[in-house]
Structure formats: C-alpha cells, structure tokens
Amino acid sequence: MKIIPDKIIRSKRKTLSITVDTSGKLIVRAPLRCSEARILAFIEKKSDWILKHQANRSVSKELFPGENLNEFKFLLQGTPCEIRYYDGKRLVFDESKAVLYLPKEKGAESVQKWLKARAKAIFTELAQNRAKQMGARFKSVRISSAKGRWGSCSADNTLRFTFRLLYAPYVVIEYVIIHELAHTFHKNYSKAFWSKVESYCPDWKTKRKWLKDHGYFMQIF
Ligand SMILES: [Zn+2]
Numbered sequence: 001m002k003i004i005p006d007k008i009i010r011s012k013r014k015t016l017s018i019t020v021d022t023s024g025k026l027i028v029r030a031p032l033r034c035s036e037a038r039i040l041a042f043i044e045k046k047s048d049w050i051l052k053h054q055a056n057r058s059v060s061k062e063l064f065p066g067e068n069l070n071e072f073k074f075l076l077q078g079t080p081c082e083i084r085y086y087d088g089k090r091l092v093f094d095e096s097k098a099v100l101y102l103p104k105e106k107g108a109e110s111v112q113k114w115l116k117a118r119a120k121a122i123f124t125e126l127a128q129n130r131a132k133q134m135g136a137r138f139k140s141v142r143i144s145s146a147k148g149r150w151g152s153c154s155a156d157n158t159l160r161f162t163f164r165l166l167y168a169p170y171v172v173i174e175y176v177i178i179h180e181l182a183h184t185f186h187k188n189y190s191k192a193f194w195s196k197v198e199s200y201c202p203d204w205k206t207k208r209k210w211l212k213d214h215g216y217f218m219q220i221f
Pocket of ligand 1: 179183
C-alpha cells in the first residue's frame with residue numbers, strides 16, 4: 001500500500017520529518033526544494049512507523065467538521081448531537097432533540113463560541129460542587145481552546161479546561177474536574193495526589209484511559 005501524505009509543509013529547513021496528528025493525518029515537513037520523489041521515498045522508508053501511529057489514531061474523517069456543517073454529528077457530554085442549518089439569526093440548541101440550529105451564514109467559529117460558553121457554565125458549576133465536597137479552594141474556572149491538554153491547575157489555583165472536554169461523557173468530565181481540584185492540594189503526581197483523586201473518583205484509571213484513547217476528540221472544532 002502506498003502512503004500518501006495529507007499535507008506537505010515546505011520551509012527553510014534542511015531535513016525531512018514526518019508526524020501523524022491526532023486525527024491520523026500524515027504531515028510531512030520538507031525543505032523548500034525537496035523533490036516529490038525524495039519525499040515519497042522517505043515516507044516509504046518510514047512506513048512501519050506511520051502505519052503503527054495511524055492505526056492508533058485511525059478514526060473516521062466524518063468525526064471532524066468540514067466546510068459544510070449541516071448534519072455534522074458530534075458528542076456533547078457523551079450524547080450524540082447534530083448541527084442543522086436553519087434560516088434563523090442566532091444559534092439555538094434544542095436540548096430535547098440534541099440539535100444545534102445554526103444560521104447558514106455562520107460557521108465553526110460560532111459553534112466554538114457557543115461550546116465555550118456552555119463549557120464555562122457546566123465546568124464552573126461542577127467545580128464548585130466538587131470543591132465543596134473535597135474541601136478545595138480554587139480561584140476561577142477558565143475555558144481554553146487547548147488541543148493538547150484537557151485541563152490544568154495553575155500555581156494560584158486557577159483551573160483551566162479546554163472547551164473540547166465537553167465532548168467527553170459526563171463521568172469523564174467529572175474525573176478531570178476532580179483531578180484538577182486535587183492539584184490544588186498537590187502540585188505534582190505524588191502518591192498523595194493520586195489517593196486524593198481516588199477517594200473522589202475510584203474509577204479514575206478507566207476515565208484517564210478514555211481521555212487517552214480519545215485524544216483525537218481535541219481536533220473537533
Ligand atoms: Zn494533572
């Protein structure tokens with residue numbers, strides 16, 4: 001099987017390099033004047049590595065939004081939800097039907113904005129409830145667009161979560177909240193940290209695995 005790169009990025013570099021992104025796409029970085037033949041030969045040589053990495057991340061392209069968002073399906077707190085274009089002026093979410101009505105002229109940016117607002121409300125409430133239960137104090141909840149991490153806790157106990165965590169099942173979201181709140185006590189991954197997590201989320205290993213297996217979810221919007 002011949003492997004074709006999804007993207008070739010040329011720049012003033014001297015060597016060729018390949019990466020497989022979280023959605024399984026093969027990205028090649030090449031010198032400005034590097035011939036196609038040389039690129040293909042390089043890929044050929046690295047095919048084992050590429051196939052192994054792509055298999056780990058082999059996810060249907062349908063999982064990722066394209067230009068046309070009509071009928072695009074994604075998970076919201078683990079529940080399937082669909083975008084539908086409509087003639088209205090603003091974005092409306094019908095919770096009972098799990099349909100996000102999007103004005104035709106609006107795009108991914110509006111969906112992102114909506115997801116961020118929803119993430120802020122849901123994660124803040126969850127963090128407040130869990131903090132009470134754990135006796136934890138945090139400064140505030142911030143929503144990021146991070147694609148590399150689900151959440152973090154800063155030195156001053158500001159909790160940050162990527163809005164993309166919204167795609168995860170509710171119990172997984174809870175785990176991430178508990179995890180970051182546990183960091184308000186322990187700014188490390190010591191035994192004490194994990195036992196704190198475990199006392200509020202006994203099944204944390206399964207949830208952590210879910211996040212690992214679904215890293216490509218971070219590429220949605
Ligand atoms: Zn952590």
